[in-house]
Amino acid sequence: MASMASTASSFEHSNSGFQMGVNTGSVTYHVHMPAEEKKEMNTRSCDQSQAHYIIPAMANRHFTGRESTLNELKQKLFIQASTEKLALFGLGGIGKTQVALQLAYWVKANVPDCSIFWAPALSLETFEQACWQIAKEFQIPRKPDESAMELIRRHLSSDKAGKWLFIVDNADDIDLLFDELHQYFPTGGQNGVTLLTTRSREVAELFAETDTVQLKEMTAEEGIEFLAKIIGKDSLCSRESATQLLEELKLLPLAIVQAACYIRRNNGTTIRYLELMHKTQKDRMRLASRDFRDITRYRETRNAVTATWLISFDQIKSSDPPAAGLLEFMSYLEPKAIPRSLLPTLDSEEEMDFAIGTLCGYGFLTRRDNSDQDIFDIHSLVQLSTRVWIAEAQKTQEIITTVTQHMDKCFPSDEYTNRATWRIYLPHALGILSREENKDLSERYSLHSKVGECILADGRVKEAVAAFKEVCVWKEASYDEEHPSRLMSEYILASAYRSNGQNKKSIELLEHVVAVERILDKEDPSRLASQHELARAYQSNGQTKQAVELIKHVVTIFERTLDEGHPDLLRSQHTLAVAYRFNGQIKQAVEILEHVVAVRERTLDEEHPDRLVSQYELAVAYRFNGQIKQAVEILEHVVAVRERTLDEEHPDRLASQFELAVAYRFNGQIKQAVEISEHVLAVSERTLDEEHPSRLASQHELAVAYQFNGQIKQAVELLEHVVTIRERTLDEEHPDRLASQYELAGAYRFNGQIKKAVEISEHVLAVSERTLDEEHPNRLASQFELAMSYQSNGQTKQAVELLELVVAVEEITLDEEHPKRILAQKALKDAKKRLIDVENTENRLS
Template identity: 50%
Template sequence: MLFMRKEWRKAAIVGLGGVGKTQVALQLAYWTKKHRPEFSIFWVPALSSATFEQAFAAMARKLPIQSGGDDDDLKQSVRRYLSSEAAGPWLLVVDNVDDSDIFFGSAGMPGSISEYLPESDDGLTLFTTRSREVAVSVAGSDVIRPAAAELLKELTYLPLAITQAAAYINIKQVPLAEYVELLHGTQQDIIGLMSKEFRDKTRYPGSQNAVATTWLVSFGQIRKSDNAAADLLSFISCIEPKGIPQSLFPSSESTEQLVDAIGTLCAYAFLTRRGDSKVFDMHSLVHLATRIWAQREGLTATTEEKATRHLATVFPSDDYANRNVWREYLPHGLRVLQHSKELDIKERSDLLFWIGRCLRADGRIKESAKSLEEACQWRIRHFAKDHPSRLASQHTLAIAYQANGQVQEAIELLEQVVAIQAKTLTQEHPDRLASQHELARAYQANGQVQEAVELLEQVVAIKAKTLTQEHPSRLASQHELARAYQANGQVQEAVELLEQVVAIKAKTLTQEHPDRLASQHELARAYQANGQVQEAVELLEQVVAIKAKTLTQEHPSRLASQHALAIAYQANGQV
């Protein structure tokens, strides 16, 4: 509307909180950036005078203006510049104009937001507000033509429904009256079903029908014209509606077809791209509508199976280099698992396995153990005792158990695994050595230090013959042997071994790599046990500083290093 007639310089989107006003304003801003690049775009939150002033201060820094530094002078400078011809065309979005006293001022509140808003023949201003009174005050009360008025009434003035309807009308170029007829002709049974499910999701009376109806009209057209887009929509209904990376989408016959499918869903306002990124969001009601439709058509089981198989294929390993990818994928994988509990297929156990490993790497230990238990149970039911996949899941579950403080359960599980592998694998087989390594760690955690030392000395001796000095597996076992030495009172041996390990990792791993940090942490502990307290403090300060940048506050590894540093400070007299 703002771009259609020159006399319309201001418009307002009005509606209850949570119905999508800001989302519509964002879509207009993105549309303007793409289709009207000559326009400058400014976004001003009007929740309070403080948020307004912060936004104007940010605008002032980007505009070619000077002010005396006074807040009032700065806001007036911004207003004067944007009101001048020098500013050129602009779009100003004033979001959340909900408090009329803040916006217009009052006897008890001198000054107002409204007096600083620019006026220009080249400028457009869009307001979002919960107040119909404010909307009329800022944008006027122009009468909308009858066909548009009827359509808006049908859509209960709900921004999400209006957005979907506008997208369809623009794509298909249908008259408003014809679109209203389409709404009347949609299947009332499924609308009723969707509306019932939507009831708790939106606070607008009658708006449930509007969303369901516009969704059905648009989805019907998508199914007719773009099968790939319809399939993609079905897949998205199985994952989280927010923060969807494009790399997670199932591949189409070609990259071009996938790009076209994404474009179709965006065009119909079913999907929204986050700026220029390859990450997308879907409105929760659109997401729910798709799930309801699939359920009604009897397609839920098939769709969820396809989604599970696909995620099992693309989900990355817990390798540190993949951390950004699996952090993006985790919410979607967890959602798929939540809705596919009745699915009895290998791919689901594979997905459980890798999600469990990634959760453990991210410090989410209890969730990790739960996921790995489920993977392990499936493999126990379907695989023989000596099957590599079954043993791998038991091995990994034992690691999670130990991290969760269930040391006895970890030992019992690993002793079973090690006993089976002793019969089926050679001494130098990597899987057998890995399980012995983990069993030794569990022994040490259980206070069986001598058993841990003896087992790790065997493992380290074999790896010294079969692996290079810088091999991660060899370094990991040397690291654990050093920990066992320290626990056994062999502090000097621990220091010497850890100094070797840390020196090699300094050449082969980045500063923030968890394996390098873990060895530095242990070396610092060994230094302190050896009376080298100052060296311990300096090393732990480095470790804690790096972990503060790379790990969450509650991550167990970060907390462990902070705890160790506090003890070192105390030993150093820094109480």
């Protein structure tokens, strides 16, 4: 081998020979011999001092790139000459044969005293035929009863053969290779090297141990150049479309050639081919299955991407049936980030390891190295091909049923500790739920419910509503009206409706469920859960009194039947506290929430959603109670945790940021309030419908912050928009509608539009006095705002009368240092002073 290394660096070219086509069955070889030997080749053995070449006539004029792989092969086999045998392995269709050919041409040009022999190992027959051809053309003396394979092994293992490179191509069948062929491979010693190409990593390592080279997909630049060579630059349309097509084809050379041949045959373009790929799954499968002529591949080899991998699939089915089963299962998952925990279990962990190793060995599956758990990617074209084979075997329904049932069995609940698991399972579950073949399976709808609950917990409310609606439709067709499973699906859909701001639909469904469940015992958990959810819907819809009445009933029963720390009791107490706050019973709300928070902080992790939501609600109650600093402190903690654990668009994260902005405003931190409010609104406008309550609330709050920041015109513009939508979508008495009208009146007042301010304030107060108790904060706030408008409009006497009423109530209901009480007292004092000044002026004039 040392002498081979020295000649490899000389880069001498021999021009004294000629090439002659030799047809060996289905493979045409180029046989190169010295010119002076041509006349004597039938009468004597070849001169062993001369190099000879038998190389397939499959030269590819479109061959592109692969420089790093070729250089590695040259280094190991000829320049460093560090091994006698080397294996080149990689996915079927990735170009191993073409790389081996390029190496052969390089050796022929740069190592002129090295003979090259090529033997395909597609079958025992093709290998033996190649050996016969070598023996025949070079008239190697044969012993009696000696086979061609024995003859070649003996000859190349001797010093007479000189220097040689023996290429064994397509050695994919492990049984054929090591039971039949391997015994005939020559040993080179100092003279020869054997290069074996195979799809199987296992075959490569058994043959060459650590002396293996993996051929990977082309680079993007190589792919562009390769595609352009075949179809011409005009058909590329644009680099963008070509790049997108190559990404779809995973830069697999065989797939690129297949697409290029299709484009060239139909006078098409890369854009049109992409359109067909994306049109339907059937179109994509047909494109991948289209065979085409390719003179650079063996004639008996089918060229379609789906067909070339069928060989590997059949070998896997024969040697490792569990691996074939896993491949079929994974063909209906998403190709990226498949967790091992999602795969069906085999008889043992060892069998699972072995099966996964088989799929990885063939390049069908790759393990992610940077993951702290077993995560795999499946080649998307392999996945598509597997679906084609499954369809041809008429097993599509069977496999999809298996995947759906298994997915339903292993998909986790929406408990927050499962969040990491459900997030990695979700793409795969959504993929199988998109299939029509499982529409009659009960497991499909069970899985749909689990998926809906998890995406709802992740803040993907619209998707959750769609999932729950599908479940409801199926259960309505499958069960009687009173069936618990049907009622449960309606209950869940109603909860999602409320989260999506569709309060009326939520109430309609829940009132139906509660009515049907009247046949149940009053303390039945299902009945109480439905009543609890209906109370929340009432609250969201502004029906505060109904909400308080209903949730007090639920809490009373739970307090009698459940332990103090029971989640259902705490949840109902939390809901009652929220209803109390909306009903103006702030002290009661604070008292209950302090209890709930204390229990949850003692029993739940810091990041638990229930603990965070109770802390959030306590902060809101503190703000209403004038405990602004405590509110800010709690909200800063809640926001910090949620920004660490939730996506930017998650409703809970936005809600806590929104409330922190409000608390900052009340605390005089106006710039921070504006900054946060602008962020919340930007996300809301990007993710929510124009009429969604949360989006409107964020616009409302930003307008108020603008007003405090002196940006009155912006405040008026935003509030007019909010009021217009809320007047169109909400009842006249809805708290949110009244709140936006109230704030618009204040903005008008600050903007000098006093008459409009008075008009709106009088309307808000009239509704508040009709619907709210005398001590309700919102009623008091509307009285205060009208008094300010009256004062600005010169109606000082009416202003004093209203402010006296406000102060009298707040001195009874609020602490002495409450900001609202202090503000009202000051306003009354100023109004009285102004009234005296007005009266004195009038007396002087009279």
